[in-house]
Amino acid sequence: MKRITIDPVTRIEGHAKVTIQLDDNGRVAGTEFHVTQVRGFEKFTEGRPFYEMPGITARICGICPVSHLLASSKACDAIMAVRIPPTARKLRELVHAAQIVQSHALSFFYLSAPDLLLGMDCDPATRNIVGLIAAHPEMARDGIELRKFGLQIVEAVAGERVHGFGIVPGGISAPLQPQVRDHLLVDLPSAKAIARRTLDFFKRALDGYAEEIEFFGSAPMMSAGLVDRLGNLQLYDGMLRFRAADGTITADGIEGDDYATWIGETTLRDSYMKAPYFKPRGFPGGVYRVGPLARLNAIDQCGTPVADAELVEFRERFGAPAHSAFLYHCARLIEIVYALERIEVLLDDEQVLDKHVRAAAGVNAHEGIGMIEAPRGILIHHYNVDDDGAIVKANLIVATGHNNLAIGRAIQQVSERFVDGAKLTEGMINRVSAVVRAYDPCLSCSTHAAGEIAMRVTLVGADGEVLDDVSRF
Amino acid sequence: MAKSWMMSRASEDSAAIVVVGYGNTLRGDDGIGWRAVESLARRNLPASTVVLTAHQLDPELARTIAQAKLALFVDAERGGKPGSVRCQAVSSDAPDSDFSHQLTPAALLALAQNLYGTSPVAFEITMCGEGFDVGEGLSPICEAALPRLVEAIAQKIGI
Incomplete structure (x- = not known):
């Protein structure tokens, strides 16, 4: 051996x-x-006041802190038993869509583009973003512009580009100012143009990756994602759906509060990452995927016109559900298109400027669960608190954990x-x-x-x- | 930092002078850069100056500094006498670095030069820290020396 x-x-x-x-x-x-x-957030947050959890758990991540801010704040909303103001909900979706744009742009342009554009067999000394800049400077500039656009919206709503303080239990800490909204709208057409040409480029480039598409994690398996009642893609809200490898819906309409009925967790030898599985099929038979490809598999449609047209083409070309993990890259680009369409809808909505953005309350429930679609997949924060609001137990199921198996x-x-x-x-x-x-x-x-x-x-x-x-x- | 997002946003891509204070404010003296530029921002700065804070230098800053005439990178440093201030020129001729989303000042300048065809005159202005353990706030010696760091930045700006 x-x-x-x-x-x-x-x-x-x-x-x-x-x-x-x-x-x-x-x-x-x-x-x-x-x-x-090993990270240990679930353990060392015990005893902390629940309203500190968004700020603490955001420090889990430097790329997608917004995801933890949102999932944690939703769990805190449940502990406070409040329904956040409609404008706060829209601002949360706005900042989340912007985070999807910047995080997916980082993954595609900075981390994976060297493989995709320079070749898997390229010398590792040049198979990096420096090599990418030398060979494809226009692509590198596009990556910077797209990520910057997303980060500007994150900063506008969350207060900082990384580890912001503006997403809080009960809503958002401050309204969006009209002049800030107007500035963001100015840069939107350029971001959409970058997303358009990048997706067009990559769809053509996929012809050269037939072997990778066939052998990169193409074993059929279940997909999980959040959808609304119409089957549209949902990133901030929505109910959990599992779609089997053959395309049939295995479980649907699962609220965040009921996740533990359907998702089990186990540990693996020699790894600190937990391994969630679909409970009805047990471990390890209940393996499933989350994230961009799984989301496109789970939904019926995106719910925005351009992304929906791309989804139709994607399914015609690669099947529904599509199984090759290599297609995550393509799914990521389609989701950037979707997120930019949602950003436009939200910024054009005058209600996004309303001044009522936060509900206030104390402890009204001893348990709160927040579930969202982070860039990499479903993220769940589950807290139990005592009468004073101190954390008694915290369980975090992060997106990458779902994909462990x-x-x-x-x-x-x-x-x-x-x-x-x-x-x-x-x-x-x-x-x-x-x-x-x-x-x-x-x-x-x-x-x-x-x-x-x-x-x-x-x-x-x-x-x-x-x-x-x-x-x- | 009590900054005006609009002021920052409106001038960020056309500023003549860009000052970036960076580091981790949750690791003691690593937050020196943030504290220094926060103090600087309270001064009467030239209209074409933008002051930014960041946990680290990322590629998105390349476009911002590419169009500037002067870029100042304010950071903490290890290894010297705590509280000592050092200012040194940064060159875009530094060797390329293999990075993903965290850069040195030299690599950022090189990125700006390679992508946008121009880069500013740049200086790295640092203060040696004493402690970098988990926790907010500067060590007493760095707290006392902070005005010297701010003054060094102000001199480069010309105020």
């Missing part, structure tokens, strides 16, 4: 490693995906297809890493510079002898 370790996997959020077990003939016998850091299966499939135990190559290592990146996992959820971390792959024989070793920094 031989073992290959990819540690760490690069250009993802957080720290992980992959172990590939080879048999004596050099064929892949098994794979494991390890998340090697699916990522593991995708690694297995890619390894079986591309890994040759007799010889390690950059393209081989990168394809295993790239299938993890396709899910855009947010493991730490903290930011880091990809280039500062080394990737090391070691091939060890059954007797402990190092047969091959590839490092890069």
Whole structure:
């Protein structure tokens, strides 16, 4: 038996490693995906006042703190037993849509575009954003512009581009000023144009990735996402739907309060990331996906005209449901289109400027659950509090956790297809890493510079002898 | 920071002088950059100056600084005498770095040059911190030395 370790996997959020077990003939016998850091937020928040939870849990992540602010604030709304003002709900959806734009732009342009535009087998010394700038400066500029647009809206509503303070229990801390709204609308056409040409470019480029589409985590499995009563895509609100691999709806209309009836959690050997599963099918049979591709599979339609047209084309080309994890990239771009359409609708709505944006109350319930669609998938915050509002128990199910089992299966499939135990190559290592990146996992959820971390792959024989070793920094 | 989002937004992409204070305010003296530019922002600054705070330098800043004449990066530093202030020029000729969403000042300048064809004169103005443990607030020695850091920034701006 031989073992290959990819540690760490690069250009993802957080720290992980992959172990590939080879048999004596050099064929892949098994794979494991390890998340090697522990965060502990569920434990150390015990005893904190519930209204501190949005600010504390936002620190889980430097890329999608808005997701934690929103899910946490929704859980706090439930503890206060308030219905937030309509304008606050719209502002929350606005800032969430903007976060989808900036987070998806980061994933596509900064983290995955080097693979997609420069090639999986490209020299790792240039397969990064610097190489991307040299080869495709217009694409790099577009990525910067799109991310900047999203971050400006986040700053306008949440108060800061990262770890804002404007999303609070009961609503939003301050109304949106008319002149700020007007400035945001000025930049919207440019953002839409970037999304349009990027999606058009990538749809053409997909013709060159037939092998990746076929073998990058294409095993059929369930998809989970939030939908409204009409089956439209919902990112801020909505009910949980599970759609089976054959396209039939397995479970539908599940409110956030009832998530524990349908989602179980277990732990895996050698990983700090929990592994949620669909309870009726048990573990590990209840594996499912979340995130952009799963959302497009789960919904009936997006609910906005341009994104809906793209969804029709996507389904005609790749099937419904579509199963290749490689298509997460395409789904991400369609969701950027959708989010920009929602941003336009919300900014054009005069009610978004209303001054009533926050409901006030104390502890009126001992339990609160908040559920949203984060950029990477379903995010659930579940709190229990005592009479004084102190946290007694906190349970967080993060988007990437839902995908834990699916990522593991995708690694297995890619390894079986591309890994040759007799010889390690950059393209081989990168394809295993790239299938993890396709899910855009947010493991730490903290930011880091990809280039500062080394990737090391070691091939060890059954007797402990190092047969091959590839490092890069 | 009690900043005006509108003022920042309206001038960000056309400012002649860009001052960025960055670091982690939850790690003691790592918040020196934030504290310094917050203090600077209370002064009577030239109209074409924009003052920004950030946890780290990210690629989105490239467009902002590309159109400026002067960029000042204000940060904490490790290893020297706590409270000492250092100012050094930053060059866009620095070697390319392999980054995703966190940059050095030199890499940011290089990014601006490569993407937009221009980059400003730039300086990195730093103060050595004493403690970087978890917690808000500066160490007493850095708190006392903060005016010197603010004055060093003001001198570069010319006020």
